Amino acid sequence: MNNLGHRFVVLDSQRARIDVLTADQLESDPPGWHGDLRTPTLLGWAGLGHRHCAGVIALTDDDEINLAVLMTAHLLRPELPVIARASNQSAEQQMYDFDPESVINPYDRYGGYLVLALERPVTHQLATWLLAANGSEMPPRREGLAAGRWIVAGDGEFAEEVFSDLTRAGLEVVVVDPQAGPPDVMQAVGLVAGTSADTVNLSMASRARLSNPDLYVAVRQRTHTNAPLLEALDFDSVFSPTDLVAQEVLARLTTPYLWRFMTHVAEQDDDWSAALLGRLEATCGPRSPRISRLIVDQASAPAVVRWLRDGQRLTLGQMVSGSSGPNTPTAAVVLMLARDGEDLLTPEDDLEVQEGDVLLIAGRSVAFGDLDELLRQDSTVAFVATGVYPYATAIWRIMQRWRNRRRARTPA
Numbered sequence: 270m271n272n273l274g275h276r277f278v279v280l281d282s283q284r285a286r287i288d289v290l291t292a293d294q295l296e297s298d299p300p301g302w303h304g305d306l307r308t309p310t311l312l313g314w315a316g317l318g319h320r321h322c323a324g325v326i327a328l329t330d331d332d333e334i335n336l337a338v339l340m341t342a343h344l345l346r347p348e349l350p351v352i353a354r355a356s357n358q359s360a361e362q363q364m365y366d367f368d369p370e371s372v373i374n375p376y377d378r379y380g381g382y383l384v385l386a387l388e389r390p391v392t393h394q395l396a397t398w399l400l401a402a403n404g405s406e407m408p409p410r411r412e413g414l415a416a417g418r419w420i421v422a423g424d425g426e427f428a429e430e431v432f433s434d435l436t437r438a439g440l441e442v443v444v445v446d447p448q449a450g451p452p453d454v455m456q457a458v459g460l461v462a463g464t465s466a467d468t469v470n471l472s473m474a475s476r477a478r479l480s481n482p483d484l485y486v487a488v489r490q491r492t493h494t495n496a497p498l499l500e501a502l503d504f505d506s507v508f509s510p511t512d513l514v515a516q517e518v519l520a521r522l523t524t525p526y527l528w529r530f531m532t533h534v535a536e537q538d539d540d541w542s543a544a545l546l547g548r549l550e551a552t553c554g555p556r557s558p559r560i561s562r563l564i565v566d567q568a569s570a571p572a573v574v575r576w577l578r579d580g581q582r583l584t585l586g587q588m589v590s591g592s593s594g595p596n597t598p599t600a601a602v603v604l605m606l607a608r609d610g611e612d613l614l615t616p617e618d619d620l621e622v623q624e625g626d627v628l629l630i631a632g633r634s635v636a637f638g639d640l641d642e643l644l645r646q647d648s649t650v651a652f653v654a655t656g657v658y659p660y661a662t663a664i665w666r667i668m669q670r671w672r673n674r675r676r677a678r679t680p681a
Contacts (some may be wrong), residue, residue, distance in 0.1 A: 278315040307337035327353040331358035357426050369500040375428045375510035380434030387415045391539040395546050398557050405557040414458050422447045424465025451476050459485035467495050526562045526629050530605045552602050558631040565626040570644040577624050586618025589654050601632025
């Protein structure tokens with residue numbers, strides 16, 4: 270939040286964490302209080318009633334506290350969005366009774382991501398690539414993992430959630446007691462090392478990988494102390510509840526349209542994902558593209574709006590083709606178009622642009638430079654749409670409007 274320039278207030282039940290916040294070198298110097306987070310007064314001190322309060326995020330590891338914060342915010346400021354964390358499905362259902370923006374159950378989320386990777390590996394690869402930092406390499410794809418035996422060696426709610434998700438997906442799952450010794454993975458296709466002790470998970474996962482080099486290994490990570498070891502061992506999947514929650518919260522706050530698009534992607538089959546993946550690679554190259562939202566309005570796209578208000582036609586393909594003129598390959602891909610309350614995924618290039626459209630666009634950085642020119646230069650819009658470049662923009666626009674009025678008065 271600090272790196273993104275957002276102002277925030279921190280509340281925590283432990284004074285030590287507030288002291289750490291005070292000692293951190295943060296640009297915004299956020300205020301912080303410690304106390305009983307279930308007390309509405311504390312939320313009031315933090316600014317819940319302030320007119321500039323934009324939302325509430327309840328991410329403690331205590332479901333009762335998160336529910337209390339959600340209830341207070343809902344009753345006192347029902348118009349504010351609230352994002353809350355839950356550790357089990359029962360708490361999650363209780364929280365949804367108070368109309369939150371989202372409830373993040375990291376155990377359930379991870380189980381869903383794991384099932385997606387096993388059942389629809391291309392869709393999982395596409396989603397991972399698009400959410401990666403701009404310029405990231407394509408992540409590897411593992412196929413055939415849904416047809417064999419999976420072993421879950423863990424304890425507590427995490428093991429229960431993963432077992433439940435894998436079982437609902439129709440996979441063959443065996444739960445073993447990690448205290449009974451190393452599990453036999455010779456006939457398995459995958460292992461989830463999910464105890465509450467990082468060292469046990471690392472030892473179990475490393476031994477399993479040595480026994481079966483083709484095994485898909487997923488490891489639970491509770492703290493960041495052993496992060497260098499996990500990175501060096503290069504397991505197929507690492508689950509960190511804190512990181513998963515933080516990534517989703519940041520995605521929802523900073524790129525809500527991308528997050529909305531990703532929820533649609535998770536519902537697609539691998540054929541659809543393979544087609545989009547191939548189109549993105551052909552257009553943007555082998556590294557993850559830059560993704561940006563564009564609103565076709567007077568503030569963000571004045572030249573395009575003037576062109577449309579003059580009764581002219583502009584297609585999505587022309588809009589993202591750069592400034593090379595008509596009938597040239599597009600330099601970017603429109604991932605989603607939001608119009609009249611509906612989301613249209615990967616719209617066709619020949620679909621006409623309308624004022625008020627919201628576009629989610631993926632492309633290389635150079636493509637966005639060309640797009641910015643088109644959004645603000647009348648002559649560039651005209652050239653891209655017609656192939657004719659007007660040399661005097663202001664004069665050309667006056668002449669074009671005169672021709673349009675004359676054409677309208679002329680009987681057919």
